[in-house]
Amino acid sequence: MEKLALKLCMGKDIGVHGNLFGGIMLSWLDETAATWACSLCRNPNMVTVKIDETNFEKPVKIGNQVNIYGEVKSVGNSSMTIYVEARSYNFYTGQEQIVCSTIFIFVRIDEHGNAIPIDSDVREQYAHLSKD
Known part of the structure; x- marks a missing residue:
C-alpha cells in the first residue's frame, strides 16, 4: 500500500465521546482517496459513487497522527476501486495501528455528470488487477 496523507486529530475534530468523530474520518478518507484517484487517472472529474462497509476499529484521540x-x-471502463486504511501513528515508537478501513468506488464523469471511460493507458496500467 502507498502512504497518501497525514492528518492530525485536533480538538475541533472530536465528537461527544472524546474520540475523532466518524464523519471527520470519512471526510479525510474520501478526500484523500478521491484526490489520489484523480491523480492516478490524470483527470479531475472523478466522483465518489460508493463507500463500502466502513470499519472503525480503534478510537483516535486529540493529538494522534493518522x-x-x-x-x-x-x-473498470469508467470506475476505479480503491481500498483505504487509516492508521494511528505513535510518535515515540514509530508503530502504527489500524483505526479505520473501507473501499471507495470512483467514476470518471463528463461535464453533465455522465460516466465516461477512464483513459485506456490508465486501464492498461492496472489490467493485472481483477475487474470491478
Missing part, C-alpha cells in the same frame, strides 16, 4: 494508505483494487 496516516492514510491506499491501494487500487481494480479499474
Whole structure:
C-alpha cells in the first residue's frame, strides 16, 4: 500500500465521546482517496459513487497522527476501486495501528455528470488487477 496523507486529530475534530468523530474520518478518507484517484487517472472529474462497509476499529484521540494508505483494487471502463486504511501513528515508537478501513468506488464523469471511460493507458496500467 502507498502512504497518501497525514492528518492530525485536533480538538475541533472530536465528537461527544472524546474520540475523532466518524464523519471527520470519512471526510479525510474520501478526500484523500478521491484526490489520489484523480491523480492516478490524470483527470479531475472523478466522483465518489460508493463507500463500502466502513470499519472503525480503534478510537483516535486529540493529538494522534493518522496516516492514510491506499491501494487500487481494480479499474473498470469508467470506475476505479480503491481500498483505504487509516492508521494511528505513535510518535515515540514509530508503530502504527489500524483505526479505520473501507473501499471507495470512483467514476470518471463528463461535464453533465455522465460516466465516461477512464483513459485506456490508465486501464492498461492496472489490467493485472481483477475487474470491478
